[in-house]
Amino acid sequence: MRFRYVCNDCGAVYETNEILYLCPTCAEKNDGSEFTRGNLIVEISEEVLRNAAGKEHVNPEDFYPYVTKMQDCFPVGTTPLLRPRRLIGKYGMENTFFKLDSQLISGSFKDRASYLVAEQAIAHGEKKIALASTGNAGAAMSAVGAAMGLDIILFVPKTAPINKLMQSVLYGAHVVPVDGTYDDAFKLSIEYTRLFGGINRNTAYNPMTIEGKKSISIELFEQLGRRAPDAIYVPVGDGCIIAGVAKGFIDLKRAGLIDRLPHIVCCQSSRSDAITRAFESGKYLPVDATTRADSISVSLPANGRMAVRYIKESDGWCVRVEDEEILESQIELTGQAGVLAEPAAACAYACYRKDIGNLERKLGKDALSVVLLTGTGFKDMKVFEGRVGLPEPIENSLEAVKALKF
Numbered sequence: 001m002r003f004r005y006v007c008n009d010c011g012a013v014y015e016t017n018e019i020l021y022l023c024p025t026c027a028e029k030n031d032g033s034e035f036t037r038g039n040l041i042v043e044i045s046e047e048v049l050r051n052a053a054g055k056e057h058v059n060p061e062d063f064y065p066y067v068t069k070m071q072d073c074f075p076v077g078t079t080p081l082l083r084p085r086r087l088i089g090k091y092g093m094e095n096t097f098f099k100l101d102s103q104l105i106s107g108s109f110k111d112r113a114s115y116l117v118a119e120q121a122i123a124h125g126e127k128k129i130a131l132a133s134t135g136n137a138g139a140a141m142s143a144v145g146a147a148m149g150l151d152i153i154l155f156v157p158k159t160a161p162i163n164k165l166m167q168s169v170l171y172g173a174h175v176v177p178v179d180g181t182y183d184d185a186f187k188l189s190i191e192y193t194r195l196f197g198g199i200n201r202n203t204a205y206n207p208m209t210i211e212g213k214k215s216i217s218i219e220l221f222e223q224l225g226r227r228a229p230d231a232i233y234v235p236v237g238d239g240c241i242i243a244g245v246a247k248g249f250i251d252l253k254r255a256g257l258i259d260r261l262p263h264i265v266c267c268q269s270s271r272s273d274a275i276t277r278a279f280e281s282g283k284y285l286p287v288d289a290t291t292r293a294d295s296i297s298v299s300l301p302a303n304g305r306m307a308v309r310y311i312k313e314s315d316g317w318c319v320r321v322e323d324e325e326i327l328e329s330q331i332e333l334t335g336q337a338g339v340l341a342e343p344a345a346a347c348a349y350a351c352y353r354k355d356i357g358n359l360e361r362k363l364g365k366d367a368l369s370v371v372l373l374t375g376t377g378f379k380d381m382k383v384f385e386g387r388v389g390l391p392e393p394i395e396n397s398l399e400a401v402k403a404l405k406f
Helices: 046-053 085-091 111-123 136-148 162-171 182-196 208-213 215-223 240-254 274-281 304-313 323-337 343-363 377-384 398-402
Strands: 003-007 040-044 096-100 128-132 151-157 174-178 231-235 263-269 317-321 369-373
Touching (some): 111 128, 151 162, 151 182, 215 240, 231 343, 317 323, 323 377
Antiparallel strands (some): 003 040
């Protein structure tokens, strides 16, 4: 076997190739009053890690729990690593990089998880995948489904951005708007799988989502000259992305390719900061999530307990910002780095910008830092309404051109 499951909470081990979602014992304790219990860690076998460690160059497939077969029809990564020279000049941290996962096929980081879940479905002879999403995960899964010939059933809150929903419609998914929140759509999608079968792709509920997301860390290791960054800033909602980032570096460390984990920094809006509060207080309680950054607007994080665990294990920390700081950072990214990021991605940069003084005190001015930009701004152009507009047209005359002030 290439892997086994280990419960994040009770440590129970499950040696099976069958599809498993949550630890059965811990899942019985879930009543919706606290963060989900029983999320499973996919523990890659020592043999797989030894084989990876023996290679001159590694790629994500070397660390996957499944032997992948469809990478040619839906390539995931390697996404660019951008050095924002103007922003470095402004803020002074010389070794700052942006990881541009907005350049994945569907426009967001969620392609990574969706691709591996599709490979899971193929490995088990399944053709149907159900999930809930505020947009990005659904668009990613729908794109992968279109490429691999899988049937995607997508439950979305009716308030999700129209650009993201239209992506999924165009990819051919069965889109089911729900008169409720993301958490409501999440529950309904699980019921759909229970009633009609197939695989459920829900973030964290299916542990392969975290395994897919760890691919970014394997890429960064190679892009940075076979080393880990000193710190990595990650936008956080349900806790799955940050867990995936951590898991990739944990596997690299288990393989002996790095000797330490980077400090993993949890970046959240103050209007959706359940994981930050849990990190600070030790209490895993829901919040009333109202942030404009819809991709990280989560009241009851599906993978919050694992996220807090990995932040602590990496000697990381949490930063929260106001929504206005996120929107300001979004404008700065476009105007001074040429990167149009959606609000959730801009949250990571907003937190990095706010945390620069703390980062310099902790790790020094030469700290190698990576900001994870998870989605393109083209997915949610509505956010710019009332903030940025087109100028008035000029007259069709040479005099009008001469009067221009730039």
